Amino acid sequence: MTFPWLTTLIALPALGAVLTALVPSGRGVLAKQVALTGALATLAVGAVISLQYLFDLDVGVEAERYEWIPQFGASWALDVNGISLALIGLTVVATPIVALAMWREAEPDKRDPKTFFALLLAVEALTLTAFASRDLLLFYLVFEAMLIPLYFMIGMYGGPQRRYAAVKFLLYNLAGGLIMLAAVIGVYVLSVDAGSGTFFVPDLVALDIAEDTQRWLFLGFMIAFAIKAPLWPFHTWLPDAAAEATPANAAFLSGVVDKVGTFGMIALALPLFPDAARDFAPVIVTLAVVSIVYGALLAIGQTDMKRLIGYTSISHFGFIVLGIFALTGESASGATLYMVNHGLSTIALFVVVGFMIARRGSRLVGDYGGVQKPAPKLAGVFLFAALSGLALPPLSTFLSEFLVISGTFLQYREAAIVATLGIVLAALYMLWLYQRTMTGPVQAGNEDTPDLRRREVAVVTPLIALILVIGFFPKPLVDVIDEAVEPTLTEVDVDQPGPLAPVADETAEHSNEGTEQ
């Protein structure tokens, strides 16, 4: 038997979480070091796994399936394809960065940091399980279970309104989860009807479900995912959570964990309920476009930096959902790539804003001004994160946003045209934020802002490097994503529009037909 790479990938952070929790109280630094080690070990395993997919080096990563609850046909089934690989990669890279970023975040409250760090690793383990799981029951359980550590991370370590934000977060996501539970059971029952009860996703995909039934089940899944993602109008928990959670926690939440929602859409909702997905696509495309514009407009109107970034995420999640449900190869690959790039760019933004908050003790835009003068490096990194947030080519975010828009244009021209408004609004909210906080005369209270420290440089350097590297050389990543997206779209069976004006050697008649608008 080969080495169980995928189970190891999940076990390591889980073990790290336990070890961190076991560190005696009062040894805060040790707890942090244990947690960081756990995160780095997970990163190493993740790197080995991605070698096999990105660069075709056979390291023996294979699908794993062990019996779990045979009575229900539930199994510990793990597998990786390009989509999940991209998100696993994001998770393992993000966790140590976030751990390092939140090094001091537990301290203002004088709370024991070990719980904070143990919870982070617990969330990592659960998130990785969600991305790798091929068993619907397993997916559902971790989808729900990750709410618990997150609830405590927000509720114990966040800002003044943290309890309110944490409860709101929990209620929203629980509500979505319960609806999904009904749908999960519905799918299971259908599998029982079809012969043998199972939660194994490939078997469920093979089920032939009547279109009417598909619609109900699809809605059950989609509501949960749309709350998680979050999609307008299910989004209102995110700005509060983003504002109240500590910056690094907010980064991890909207940068990584929320991707479980969009991942569920493309990896579960589409292949399980292809007919329903096709039927509902125009509605979801509309909601996605509303999200893009609405999130961006709300971001422009914010006075709290973290809320502002929360709203930009809503706009960006709109792009991701748009790309998934436009159902073209370009748009869906772009959306998946967007999940990774949005993760990197949002983490960078939250983290840099966190640096500012750590110095000035305020989240309000109005308390800053002219910071570039005392802290030019901080300003430079902030500008880089902002440019990545507004998808400036060749930063990695650009390609994903462009693929989503152009791929959507193939199927939904109006939606794509409205979505391009997002690129103007993004410039506005990002650069206006930069202008208000970093430029102009130095505002009172900012004169002695210290520039980036070594730990902070270590936090942002890998983010900047990845945003640049994926921007210039996206091919290996795009290739594996594209390979995984294609069968998904085949499952949904939507006609992929070919070029309207084919290459010259085609018959003139054909091309004339094709070019009619």
Added chain:
Amino acid sequence: MISTYSTLATAVSTQAEHGGQVAVEATGIYSWTWLLIAFPLLGAAVLLLGGRRTDRIGHLVGTVASSLSFVMGVVLFVAMLGEGDAERAFTLDLWEWFNAGGYQVEVSLLLDQLSMAFVLLITGVGSLIHVYSIGYMEHDERRRRFFGYLNLFVAAMLLLVLAADYLILFIGWEGVGLASYLLIGFWQHKPSAAVAAKKAFVVNRVGDMGMVLAVASMLAVFGSSSYSLVFANAENASTGWLTAIGLFLLLAACGKSAQFPLQSWLLDAMEGPTPVSALIHAATMVTAGVYLVVRSAAIYDLAPDARTAVVIVGAITLLMGAIIGCAKDDIKKALAGSTMSQIGYMMLAAGLGPAGYAFAIFHLLTHGFFKANMFLGAGSVMHGMNDEVDMRKFGGLRVAMPVTFATFAMGYLAIIGIPPFAGYFSKDRIIEAAFAENWVYGICALLGAGITAFYMTRVMLMTFFGARRWKQSEPPHESPSVMTVPLVVLAVLSVVGGAGLLYLTGDIVQWLAPVTGEAHHDLPMPLALLVTLTLLTVLAGVAVAWGMYGRKAIREDVPAGNPLTVAARRDLYGDAFNEAVLMRPGQYLTRSLVYVENRGVDGAVVGTATAVGGLSSRLRRWQTGFVRSYALTMFAGVGFVVVAMLLVRLP
């Protein structure tokens, strides 16, 4: 309309005859084309990442990087001169960028007659401006960073003109936008500079919507955005799509080139240091829109309606910019209005199709010389006048700053089109081509020439002639030679640049024909008559300006002016329009959405949350037990429901 269609017929036939140059894979010296971009990119990386260690030598590193690129450009140009007329296009594939859903993009370069012309302009004028900046920015503590940004700009601009795929072009396109943003806002501590920088970027993003949609349309129609595939298949596409693509590209060009209706950012962009205004906002970046249209000749040739739109945009902007230029007392803003106007000329020419593409590029090149010359001259004046820009406070500077005066005068004679200065050759041809196409276009172009003569004479008189109106105790001093030498070089180019380009390329029309095609039209009047008419119009403009600003003393307060002057001072209400139609409603919309979001959408949920408000405090009490009980409850719940459903379903 009839004339438009007859042009189309000519265009198509000539395109087939001349535009069919096939690009070959770059070998030998051409396979080093990437070095053009690599030098300044490396320079930028060293300067921006090197930190304080590179402070002392930063300006030298930047200048050398740009100059190496120029040397490389000259080497390639000489090599290209040795090739056959229609064998001067080379492609260089660097790496495959991505392939998603069947849409494949290579990072590849195309070096041909058109991009060659731009390479020389960008690196040549660019290097001169680097040299000039050594002196101009000498006392700025962030000079290293300034050179880093300049290098970044040169690299991005070269990528823009060398790309062989619209999406790669877009990288350069946004790169120059970024450099422009950074350099307009270089003095970030000034709120006005920061605001102007953001405005430039945001307005350009409106243009970028056009670019994104143009490439998206290409993907829909051609399945590719590479020049070779798009141009080769353009004739298979429907006119509707080609027109749409043409209009989207025009929107992009309007943003970058500050053409109506996206012109408002350029005047504010003068907040940047003057070398930046010269390089980016006069000689090179703002002409990128013209490049885009000319590069897309294969599309515009088949989309006459889109070309008409290009001509109309060009004609409106050329008059608009000229009128604005007449009313500005700020020397840089007067020149900025002039830039808008001159680019309007280029747009107009580009919109004429194969009859005008080459003239657009010709004027673009000569304009690059004389406008950079005059902007740097303005910078030299400011340098000697404690950064004063108000021409009402200048006067009589020709004595104090003889070199600046002499070089500025060359630029002046070039822009108003006095033979044999550079602008005469290029602008006259545009006016001819405009008349050949349509009387209305021709009259707009002719009128523009007259107004140009007026406002440039005004600038000349207010700055260098008349009484001394400056108050400073020290007389203004001439700039150091590190600044005047580039001025002299550019002045020489302003004099001989037009004739010189014709000589070097063996007539620029022939040079570009393999890329753009060519077409000739008969003038509705004898050529000599038109040339005379143009010169008379120019002289009339000069005479009127002389009457208003030469013979009479210039007032130091601002006269009330007639309604047109007042409107022109306010940029013909471009900003007022944007504010009333876009900004105010936008702010209102944003504010009301925030209000509704916080009270409406969220309200319902807050109610629920308040209802369970007690919950959280209770939860806190049983924190430790909670996780387990929650998980257990959940799991038990799942089990229960599954069992229940199975029981119900079982027979």
